[in-house]
Amino acid sequence: xxxxxxxxxxxxxxxxxxxxxxxxxxxxxxxxxxxxxxxxxxxxxxxxxxxxxxxxxxxxxxxxxxxxxxxxxxxxxxxxxx
Numbered sequence: 001x002x003x004x005x006x007x008x009x010x011x012x013x014x015x016x017x018x019x020x021x022x023x024x025x026x027x028x029x030x031x032x033x034x035x036x037x038x039x040x041x042x043x044x045x046x047x048x049x050x051x052x053x054x055x056x057x058x059x060x061x062x063x064x065x066x067x068x069x070x071x072x073x074x075x076x077x078x079x080x081x082x
C-alpha cells in the first residue's frame with residue numbers, strides 16, 4: 001500500500017501484515033529522504049524523529065537488507081527452482 005506525500009511528491013510504502021518485509025521497505029524508503037524527515041513528520045502532525053531514532057532506523061536497514069534480499073530471491077516466481 002502506498003501513501004502520497006504532498007511535500008516530496010513521492011509515494012511512501014505503508015507496512016501491512018501480509019508482507020513480511022513491508023516494514024523494511026517503508027523504513028528504507030523513508031530514509032532515502034533523510035533531510036526531509038522532519039517536514040514529513042510535521043505534515044503528518046507527528047513528533048519529529050530524534051537523531052538517535054534516525055540512527056536506529058539506519059542500522060535496522062543495514063542489518064536487515066541482506067536478509068530481505070535473500071528472502072526476496074527465495075520467494076521469487078521467475079528465478080526460483082527446486
